[in-house]
Every structure is written in C-alpha cells, then in structure tokens.
C-alpha cells in the first residue's frame with residue numbers, strides 16, 4: 001500500500017516510541033456515531049494528532065471513505081503519517097492551521113466534506129515532550145508553540161508583555177482568580193531574572209498564589225492561559241467553525257471535542273446562533289438581519305465520557321463533545 005501523502009515542511013522533533021504510544025483518543029465511538037461515518041464519505045480531521053480518530057473514521061468508512069488530516073505541528077503530522085500508512089491513498093495529510101480548513105479542503109480536492117472533527121488542545125505526546133514546555137513539570141524551555149514557525153514563545157510573552165496584558169490573559173484565558181497577583185509578581189521577578197524553563201515558571205506561580213485550587217496544580221490555569229495566547233487558540237476555533245459552514249455539504253456533520261469551558265462555550269454559542277433563523281437583538285420588534293439557520297444542533301448537551309473510559313484514560317474526564325448538522 002502506498003503511504004499517505006504528507007507535506008510537513010519543517011523539523012520533526014524526536015519522540016520516543018514509549019511517549020508516542022501515550023495518546024489515546026477520547027470519545028471515539030461517540031464521535032463516529034455523531035459524524036454518521038459511512039462507506040465512501042469524505043472526512044476532514046482538523047486535529048489529526050496521533051491519528052486515533054482519523055484511523056477510526058477510515059476503518060468505519062472502508063472501503064471507499066477518504067480523510068484529509070490537518071495538524072499545525074509537523075511532529076504530530078509525522079506520527080499521524082505512520083499511524084495512517086495502512087490506509088494508503090485514502091488518507092491525505094497536510095500541515096496547516098484548521099482556521100483555514102475550508103481553503104485546505106478545497107486545495108486538496110476534498111470540498112464539500114461529509115464530516116469534520118476537531119479534537120481541540122494538545123495530545124499527550126506533545127504534553128509529555130519536555131522540549132515543548134507545555135507542562136509546568138517540564139524542564140525544557142518555556143516554549144508552548146504548537147506550530148514551531150510561530151514567532152512568539154511563552155517565554156517571550158511572560159518576559160515582555162505589559163503587566164495589564166498578562167493579567168488579562170490569565171483572567172480571560174485561564175479564568176485564574178489570582179490573575180493580578182501572579183501578573184504583578186512575574187513582572188517584578190523578570191526584571192532581575194527572565195523566565196527560561198517551564199518548570200521554573202510552574203514553581204514560581206505555585207509559590208506566589210495564596211489559594212490552593214482543589215484537584216489541580218496551582219499553575220494549571222496560568223499555563224492554560226499562556227498556551228491559548230501563544231497559539232491564538234480561540235480565534236482559530238472561531239475561524240474553523242465559520243469555515244466549516246462553507247465546506248460541509250448539506251446533511252454533513254461537525255463534531256467538536258473541547259477540554260476547557262472557553263472552547264466549549266465558543267462551540268455552544270456558534271451552534272446556537274447558526275441554528276436560529278433570526279439573530280436580531282431581542283428588543284427589535286421585527287427581524288432585520290435576514291439570517292437563516294444553517295445548522296441543526298444534534299447534541300443539546302455536550303456528550304461526556306462514560307466512567308469506564310475515564311478510568312482508562314483520565315484525559316477524557318474533561319472532554320465535552322458537541323455535534324451539529326449542516327442544513328441545506
């Protein structure tokens with residue numbers, strides 16, 4: 001069988017086999033059911049990562065189904081290429097940001113698609129890679145770029161952004177209750193010693209905070225906020241959802257799996273707005289917007305992992321899956 005076509009364009013960091021095996025996809029059966037995967041369908045995986053969801057979609061759509069897999073991380077794409085090799089030409093992989101998923105689907109001859117899946121955030125493989133600096137336990141550089149071609153690292157952010165901007169990022173993207181205290185302390189400390197390693201910032205934040213959140217490391221929210229800021233995650237998601245409206249065929253489905261409330265809220269609000277015929281402000285007596293529903297929400301409430309899956313894969317605990325269907 002021929003290899004899936006792949007176009008990663010820059011360096012691939014070396015993951016050990018042990019780490020590579022560590023990403024277990026979440027809510028796979030639920031995602032397949034919501035996508036309505038069928039033989040001959042054309043699917044787009046905007047976050048192909050370790051290739052787990054993609055392989056399940058290709059298995060379920062055999063023999064004629066095809067899948068375009070995107071990832072902005074060339075290292076993730078290299079792993080997906082290996083995982084999906086057995087599907088030959090049925091899998092096409094390309095490096096890219098899902099913010100442009102409609103353009104990328106068009107360029108690769110996949111438009112319109114029958115289904116889109118976005119499994120947001122990071123894979124366990126990326127989190128475990130010390131050199132990427134995503135984890136507050138990582139001894140590697142404070143980097144956090146999902147795409148190594150991005151200009152600004154997390155170290156650039158903490159060492160150069162104004163205090164008020166750091167505070168806003170920690171409050172908005174991390175929902176960190178002590179955002180002001182942490183931002184102030186970072187700015188005072190960096191004058192003498194700029195932050196370099198991820199675990200150094202993790203310990204510093206833990207030392208500055210006065211309250212211990214239950215069940216999570218004290219630095220969790222600050223790290224989430226920095227990762228969202230460095231990778232512009234929320235704006236990318238909004239653009240991907242808008243692009244999905246252009247590239248899904250009528251009756252096609254979109255499935256989004258989020259791991260934090262900010263991402264889930266964006267998906268929920270987008271689905272709610274796009275499933276309404278009128279989006280005028282409520283005080284207007286008659287409709288002036290002319291908006292027509294383009295989606296039917298399939299999951300009124302997000303689907304969650306069953307306890308057996310959470311026991312097997314603790315990452316599934318915070319996963320929330322929403323699905324919608326494109327209307328004609």
Ligand SMILES: C[S@@+](CC[C@H](N)C(=O)[O-])C[C@H]1O[C@@H](n2cnc3c(N)ncnc32)[C@H](O)[C@@H]1O
Nearest residue numbers: 025047049050051052053071072097098119122
């Ligand atoms: C949770 S993992 C996906 C795992 C995958 N579903 C699997 O089964 O192995 C998320 C992946 O999305 C990628 N990613 C995050 N934001 C992206 C974006 N804006 N465009 C493309 N890929 C993105 C990350 O690099 C990561 O590999």
